[in-house]
Amino acid sequence: MTDELHATLEGVGERFDLGEYEIEAYLAVLEHGELTASEIADRTEIPQPRVYDTVRSLSDRGLVELRESRPMKIVAVDPEDAFGNVKQSLEDLISELEARYTAPARDTEAVSLVKSRSTILRYVEEIIESAEYELVLSLTPDLLRRFRDDLAAKVDAGVSVDLLVTPQSHAPDPEEFDYLEVATVARARRGITTPVLAVADGNYSIYATQDALRDDRDRYGVIFNRSALGFLVSGFFGTVLWTTAETLAADGKRRPFPRRYASIRRAVKDVRELEGPFYASVTGRDVETGDPVVVEGEVQTTRFEDSEEVASLNLETDDGVLEIGGLVAAFEDVEAQEILLGRDGIPDRERF
Structure with missing residues (x-):
């Protein structure tokens, strides 16, 4: 790592390395625009003897100005001015770090267990994107809206999309939502326990509980990473979920042959x-x-x-x-x- 990049990282880190007292004092001053040390102590849980050290630390970071008067006044600096140079430094830093970034190899394990909501959503997005000719999905209404553009692009590309929306009571009204824009066939199913899943071309797939997408860390998602085991998810979808759902829209004749x-x-x-x-x-x-x-x-x-x-x-x-x-x-x-x-x-x- 070059000395310049190292220095940039240190500079950005120092600017954001605020302690609890510094955060409390800074937010109080921002809210009121100008406070004395005594007023900061009254409005926060910072002990009076620590206020001066705290506000001087904020001043050293360029977040407030100290006006030497009796009593001393602490004045908030406009955040656009206070963080303007940091914003540019971050953009430059990200560009330089990306230039040095080496992407890790894709996990080739046949099955992976994930618990992060963001990771589950990333895999759903990737599975949708990877589908070349066939895609089956069980999505909540919120996820349908999130991936609407991605699904529409797949339909336009000739991919067959079987879409299940659950729970049915929250599914968009077919009179107000164009399901055929995002699916070849769309159905809705009762029950909040219906899992979220996606299968691309019969193999690359994900199965997750709806709770896992509500940031419940005790829940999970299972990834079948381009594995023939994906037929387990696809089979479960086709025989258990799809057959117990109500059709919202269908237009199987639109796709050309072969x-x-x-x-x-x-x-x-x-x-x-x-x-x-x-x-x-x-x-x-x-x-x-x-x-x-x-x-x-x-x-x-x-x-x-x-x-x-x-x-x-x-x-x-x-x-x-x-x-x-x-x-x-x-x-x-x-x-x-x-x-x-x-x-x-x-x-x-x-x-x-």
Whole structure:
């Protein structure tokens, strides 16, 4: 570290290194504009013998002026003048420190536990930003407003957004809030115990209690850092939360084909809700052997339960009809990890 930078850091630190007595005296003088030492003692808990040392310390920092009269008067300096040079020093200091900053490597652990509200919000923002084609979220109304612009940008970019707002009683009125600006489908769910969560493209995800976002330090958030374990959060969202919510707005026909999916449920719902024919290219694993596979063909039939616990596609492939299930599928032939769905023929995977 250069001597100049070291000196700047010391100077900024000294200006803000105020003790309790100095803070009390400074705020009292600021409020009244001008006080005597005796008046400061009367208005604060500073002992009379300590007042003079305290105000002289404030004077040395340029925060007050001492007018030698009988009695001596302590006059507040305009904060714009008192801190003007510090403001510039801080801006210069930040620029120089940023030039020296080396960003730490991203935590590569599959699962991380965080308790800081600001950290949870940062991860939610990052997950929204990282979504390339599919995003599911459970947000409070306050968080919906906070991330409104970010979600609108994702919708404009063609990302499929399933948005759950909770509690329902506090959700914006659809007559007054344009949900289709920020979501492909929006629902609302009763209950303040509904967690806050976000999943990008089926893997990078966060799960947090609503209490954790009220600055309750005993609560927590769990990050699945671009891990396949994200399907746990996505599955919980799709089968437990989403199915027990009321639809606010839906416009599934807006997104063009071909479409890319991390969720078998969303792919099946689109096939069932829109007119075919449909063709699919599926990247996944053979359920029996676990070997990676890519299967392609025309969608013949679908299987879907209202509870959304069961969802699958039957594809007519060169090897016959194969049943495609979601992550951790057991009864189907193939576990789908990524699905490309087209309407005019099998999608060209190289374009994605």
